[in-house]
Amino acid sequence: MKFWHTMLASGLIALNTAAVQASQWQALPEQVPAPADNPQTEVKVELGKMLYFDPRLSKHGTLSCNSCHNVMEGGDDSRPNSVGISDARGGRSAPSVWNAALLSVQFWDGRAASLEDQAVGPVLNPIEMAMPSEAEVIKRLGELPQYVELFQKAFPEEEKPLSMSNLAKAIAAYERTLITPNSAYDQYVKGDEKALTEQQVRGMESFANLGCTACHSGANFSGPQLPVGQGFFMKFPTFPGSEYETKYDLIKDTGRASVTGKDGDKNMWRVPTLRNVALTAPYFHNGQVPSLDEAVRVMAKTQLNKELSEEQVADLVAFLNSLTGEFPEQTMPRLPSNPNTTVLPLSDAELAGDSTLLTH
Amino acid sequence: MKFWHTMLASGLIALNTAAVQASQWQALPEQVPAPADNPQTEVKVELGKMLYFDPRLSKHGTLSCNSCHNVMEGGDDSRPNSVGISDARGGRSAPSVWNAALLSVQFWDGRAASLEDQAVGPVLNPIEMAMPSEAEVIKRLGELPQYVELFQKAFPEEEKPLSMSNLAKAIAAYERTLITPNSAYDQYVKGDEKALTEQQVRGMESFANLGCTACHSGANFSGPQLPVGQGFFMKFPTFPGSEYETKYDLIKDTGRASVTGKDGDKNMWRVPTLRNVALTAPYFHNGQVPSLDEAVRVMAKTQLNKELSEEQVADLVAFLNSLTGEFPEQTMPRLPSNPNTTVLPLSDAELAGDSTLLTH
Numbered sequence: 091m092k093f094w095h096t097m098l099a100s101g102l103i104a105l106n107t108a109a110v111q112a113s114q115w116q117a118l119p120e121q122v123p124a125p126a127d128n129p130q131t132e133v134k135v136e137l138g139k140m141l142y143f144d145p146r147l148s149k150h151g152t153l154s155c156n157s158c159h160n161v162m163e164g165g166d167d168s169r170p171n172s173v174g175i176s177d178a179r180g181g182r183s184a185p186s187v188w189n190a191a192l193l194s195v196q197f198w199d200g201r202a203a204s205l206e207d208q209a210v211g212p213v214l215n216p217i218e219m220a221m222p223s224e225a226e227v228i229k230r231l232g233e234l235p236q237y238v239e240l241f242q243k244a245f246p247e248e249e250k251p252l253s254m255s256n257l258a259k260a261i262a263a264y265e266r267t268l269i270t271p272n273s274a275y276d277q278y279v280k281g282d283e284k285a286l287t288e289q290q291v292r293g294m295e296s297f298a299n300l301g302c303t304a305c306h307s308g309a310n311f312s313g314p315q316l317p318v319g320q321g322f323f324m325k326f327p328t329f330p331g332s333e334y335e336t337k338y339d340l341i342k343d344t345g346r347a348s349v350t351g352k353d354g355d356k357n358m359w360r361v362p363t364l365r366n367v368a369l370t371a372p373y374f375h376n377g378q379v380p381s382l383d384e385a386v387r388v389m390a391k392t393q394l395n396k397e398l399s400e401e402q403v404a405d406l407v408a409f410l411n412s413l414t415g416e417f418p419e420q421t422m423p424r425l426p427s428n429p430n431t432t433v434l435p436l437s438d439a440e441l442a443g444d445s446t447l448l449t450h
Numbered sequence: 451m452k453f454w455h456t457m458l459a460s461g462l463i464a465l466n467t468a469a470v471q472a473s474q475w476q477a478l479p480e481q482v483p484a485p486a487d488n489p490q491t492e493v494k495v496e497l498g499k500m501l502y503f504d505p506r507l508s509k510h511g512t513l514s515c516n517s518c519h520n521v522m523e524g525g526d527d528s529r530p531n532s533v534g535i536s537d538a539r540g541g542r543s544a545p546s547v548w549n550a551a552l553l554s555v556q557f558w559d560g561r562a563a564s565l566e567d568q569a570v571g572p573v574l575n576p577i578e579m580a581m582p583s584e585a586e587v588i589k590r591l592g593e594l595p596q597y598v599e600l601f602q603k604a605f606p607e608e609e610k611p612l613s614m615s616n617l618a619k620a621i622a623a624y625e626r627t628l629i630t631p632n633s634a635y636d637q638y639v640k641g642d643e644k645a646l647t648e649q650q651v652r653g654m655e656s657f658a659n660l661g662c663t664a665c666h667s668g669a670n671f672s673g674p675q676l677p678v679g680q681g682f683f684m685k686f687p688t689f690p691g692s693e694y695e696t697k698y699d700l701i702k703d704t705g706r707a708s709v710t711g712k713d714g715d716k717n718m719w720r721v722p723t724l725r726n727v728a729l730t731a732p733y734f735h736n737g738q739v740p741s742l743d744e745a746v747r748v749m750a751k752t753q754l755n756k757e758l759s760e761e762q763v764a765d766l767v768a769f770l771n772s773l774t775g776e777f778p779e780q781t782m783p784r785l786p787s788n789p790n791t792t793v794l795p796l797s798d799a800e801l802a803g804d805s806t807l808l809t810h
Contacts, residue, residue: 143522152517152533158810162503163785168792170799172809173512177537179799180809198810217807348808368789372796382790411789420782425523429771430742432528432731439530439539439737447577448708449532449540450518450558 115294116309117276118365118415122191122266125318128206128259130266134244138264140237140423141257146230148219149175151434155212155261159187161268161420164369170377175220181343183377188417189365191266192310195321198375200360201349203319205262210254224254230433231257236426270366270415278412286412293409296402301394311364311413323358326374327392334388338378345375368411383407475654476669477636478725478775482551482626485678488566488619490626494604498624500597500783501617506590508579509535511794515572515621519547521628521780524729530737535580541703543737548777549725551626552670555681558735560720561709563679565622570614584614590793591617596786630726630775638772646772653769656762661754671724671773683718686734687752694748698738705735728771743767 124130141147142161145154158172159165165186172184182198190196196208212218213227221227231237232252244260245251275294277285286294297303305324308314313322323346327335335341346358359375372378373385386406390396398406484490501507502521505514518532519525525546532544542558550556556568572578573587581587591597592612604620605611635654637645646654657663665684668674673682683706687695695701706718719735732738733745746766750756758766 145520146528150533151527151529157512160505160785162782163787167511168506168794169511170794170796173510174809180807182808182810184810197808199808201808212809215807215809218809369787371790371792377799378796380791380796407790414789417784422522422780422782424777425520427523427729429728429774430731430767431740434528434530436530436732436738436740447540447575448542448557448559448561449534449572449575449578450542450544 114307115275115279117279118189118269118271118273118309119192120269120271122269124263124266125204125206128262130263131244133240134260134263135267136264136423137237137240137244138260138262139420140240140425141261142264143423144425146234146425146433147213147221147227149221150438153219155187155209158184158212158218161187161417164188164366165190165268166370168371170372172218174215174218178217178220180217182375183372185362186366186370187265188268188270188415189310189363191262191269193312193360193363194316194318195360198359198362199346199349200321200323205265206255206258209258209261209265213257227254227257228252233428233433234426235428240426267418270417273365273415274412275409276415287408289405289408290412291409293405293407294412296405297409300390300396300398300402302389302406305361305393306364313361322361323355324361324393325357326359327357329392329395332388332391334392338374338388339376340374340378340388340392343375364410364413366414368407368414382410386410474667475635475639477639478549478629478631478633478669479552480629480631482629484623484626485564485566488622490623491604493600494620494623495627496624496783497597497600497604498620498622499780500600500785501621502624503783504785506594506785506793507573507581507587509581510798513579515547515569518544518572518578521547521777524548524726525550525628526730528731530732532578534575534578538577538580540577542735543732545722546726546730547625548628548630548775549670549723551622551629553672553720553723554676554678555720558719558722559706559709560681560683565625566615566618569618569621569625573617587614587617588612593788593793594786595788600786627778630777633725633775634772635769636775647768649765649768650772651769653765653767654772656765657769660750660756660758660762662749662766665721665753666724673721682721683715684721684753685717686719687717689752689755692748692751694752698734698748699736700734700738700748700752703735724770724773726774728767728774742770746770 142155145151145157147154153175158167160167165188166184170183171179171181173179185198191205196202196205197211202208202211213221214224231241238252241251241256245256248256274285274290305313316322326345327340341357344356346355347353349355368382371382372380373382374388379385379388383403386403387398390398502515505511505517507514513535518527520527525548526544530543531539531541533539545558551565556562556565557571562568562571573581574584591601598612601611601616605616608616634645634650665673676682686705687700701717704716706715707713709715728742731742732740733742734748739745739748743763746763747758750758
């Protein structure tokens with residue numbers, strides 16, 4: 091394992107791996123195993139869904155998990171980067187929440203090992219949901235009787251069911267239900283030869299033959315299945331110096347190195363899933379590449395040092411569109427209330443600017 | 451009609467009206483009639499729901515109708531005022547979208563006659579969703595093939611189905627489904643004497659006897675049923691000079707006069723519904739009153755010149771809590787995509803501030 095990790099981390103993955111993986115087209119599992127310390131239960135998933143959609147988990151009551159990871163579309167926000175509290179912008183593009191449960195590390199730089207680890211990050215991040223402290227999150231939730239009750243039901247054996255770690259567990263449990271099986275690709279892999287068009291099949295072959303599968307392997311097209319917390323990272327760009335580097339500002343953000351501080355991790359990134367990639371433009375960690383065809387060109391050049399023909403690009407894009415899965419129908423949660431008052435501070439009402447425009 | 455309008459507009463409504471209305475407790479209708487030029491159809495409602503939840507109707511792709519009028523809770527945003535584009539704040543508190551279809555005018559100042567008239571306002575308001583023009587809205591929607599198709603299906607006989615007025619019609623059609631029947635009060639009115647507690651019944655009697663029903667009459671507790679566009683307005687405060695006026699900054703916003711410019715309309719406001727009022731704190735047009743008990747005290751003093759006992763306040767609050775209805779379960783819409791690219795501008799990616807904090 092150590093050996094492999096070093097190989098992967100240094101971007102030296104052998105190309106013959108591609109050939110091996112290419113013969114292993116896998117359908118997306120319909121369910122994802124939960125960790126031993128956070129088993130799925132119906133009440134926990136329902137609680138997690140409420141929390142996921144509750145904007146009161148943000149300082150001003152305006153942002154929920156769903157604001158940046160919108161499950162009503164591709165699981166992101168269709169933006170280059172996200173808009174956090176007080177119009178703050180981070181430097182990275184929201185990854186999709188769909189099938190995130192299949193990734194062995196979370197965030198672009200893999201700085202969270204699990205969905206549970208990830209979930210608390212944005213809530214407390216000063217440029218995202220910006221809650222001032224865990225204590226303040228728990229205080230707010232504690233003022234909503236239905237949450238108090240649901241935390242008790244979801245975590246019945248705990249002395250303090252309403253906690254930040256249980257909030258994270260509930261959200262993670264909900265996120266484990268966000269799987270998009272049965273794409274055209276999945277149907278094809280399961281034996282329905284008519285599920286893909288001829289162009290998509292050509293694209294699929296190119297995808298393997300060009301070497302895309304060296305990194306985008308496995309059922310989730312995000313690399314081999316690794317233990318939770320062990321990320322599958324790759325250098326981007328692997329072949330430096332292309333025109334795209336400056337055009338799309340690809341190397342300023344050092345990726346994994348921004349977490350570890352190690353030189354060897356510079357511009358190393360978690361290999362993202364390609365599931366539903368047609369729905370998650372704009373592309374890459376900084377969301378600077380507007381379209382999937384251009385993203386394909388960038389990848390071919392920076393990772394494989396290849397220039398593709400327009401036909402190859404079109405074939406690959408067609409294939410990638412076959413990875414758009416079925417999104418399970420969901421009911422909207424009813425968010426708990428604290429009747430007759432609000433958990434949000436009235437002190438936040440000041441006008442930004444001095445508009446005399448009428449609103450509501 | 452003219453006579454009544456003048457009476458109402460000048461705040462001179464006779465108190466004996468209260469007694470009349472008090473004998474007319476009405477249950478909430480389960481359906482609201484649609485206007486002749488915008489009949490309800492399934493496809494139109496579904497389109498309207500998508501549009502209602504689609505943040506791409508805002509300049510930065512961050513705000514949907516649901517951001518301020520959250521149907522997953524009381525239909526507002528639990529805030530004193532709302533947060534629009536670039537952290538802009540307007541001066542008014544979001545009214546609930548639930549049962550808004552039963553109001554004869556829209557907005558606090560009644561400046562929109564119908565749901566259809568209302569729906570386009572926030573989309574183009576520079577401190578709300580801030581789309582630069584109708585043309586830009588139509589351009590964005592036109593880039594999403596599924597919207598183009600749904601507009602055609604919802605408005606099959608029109609030459610240009612994709613238009614701002616049809617967008618408004620579709621959203622209004624969806625909003626007409628947002629009715630919350632069968633509250634404890636409704637059950638009581640329909641004959642179930644056990645539906646209300648003793649305290650709630652006492653509160654109901656106080657509500658009539660004190661004169662609250664002078665304004666908050668009818669099935670929606672928002673005044674008599676009037677033709678669409680003919681608002682039921684009341685002066686607030688009717689009895690000026692109370693401590694609440696300064697404490698809660700009640701008169702700075704001139705209400706209806708900010709639209710008509712008429713002195714007689716100064717501090718005139720549309721009488722809001724009390725349906726689900728327990729879920730829509732903080733209260734009043736500027737959202738400066740944090741709790742329902744305090745809102746009851748403010749109303750008694752400013753509108754009826756009465757000081758209530760704490761018991762009366764508690765009874766009234768208990769009664770008002772009986773107006774919380776049943777919220778119809780809803781499925782989440784799937785938002786249309788324009789595969790392989792985004793309708794949102796990449797030029798909006800700049801950092802606000804210069805944070806080095808990691809996000810996604």
